[in-house]
Amino acid sequence: MTQNKVELAEKLSKESHQGQKYGPHDYFDYHIKGVVNSLIEHQFSEVYIITALLHDSVEDTPLTLAKIESLFGKEVRDAVDALTKRETETREEYLIRCSSNPIARVVKLHDAAFNAHNSHKESNQSRVDYYLQTMLIVSTAQDKLR
Numbered sequence: 001m002t003q004n005k006v007e008l009a010e011k012l013s014k015e016s017h018q019g020q021k022y023g024p025h026d027y028f029d030y031h032i033k034g035v036v037n038s039l040i041e042h043q044f045s046e047v048y049i050i051t052a053l054l055h056d057s058v059e060d061t062p063l064t065l066a067k068i069e070s071l072f073g074k075e076v077r078d079a080v081d082a083l084t085k086r087e088t089e090t091r092e093e094y095l096i097r098c099s100s101n102p103i104a105r106v107v108k109l110h111d112a113a114f115n116a117h118n119s120h121k122e123s124n125q126s127r128v129d130y131y132l133q134t135m136l137i138v139s140t141a142q143d144k145l146r
Helices: 004-015 027-041 045-056 065-072 076-083 091-099 103-122 125-145
Strands: none
Touching: 004 027, 004 045, 004 065, 027 045, 027 103, 027 125, 045 065, 045 076, 045 103, 065 076, 076 103, 091 103, 103 125
16 A cells, blocks of 8 residues: 555545534544544554544445445455444444454554543543443454354
């Protein structure tokens, strides 16, 4: 992958999430970039960065998996698909399925950690607990897949 693909994913994500909010913050600048920055800080490769940039795109915007695959390849498409909750899935089913993809598992853990940290800053203990439980399910889901 090239830096141009990261830049394209960033542009596409920013455009797709335009007008969305994360509390009082811009969704892309605050949440998406927050998750991406965590992955960069931990030195994950570009495929993880691109997946993180697009991790909420199919669920929250008109962007399709077919478009993602045409621009970024099957590996990113499969990871984003794993991160996209189906309407018929329970939360636990979704998290276990998400965990079956190694890229999606890492991105989901960073996503949940970001959300837990933000919930803590807002003194919202029930949301902190929710995201900690998410992290626990995702990190132990491999046991359920065997």
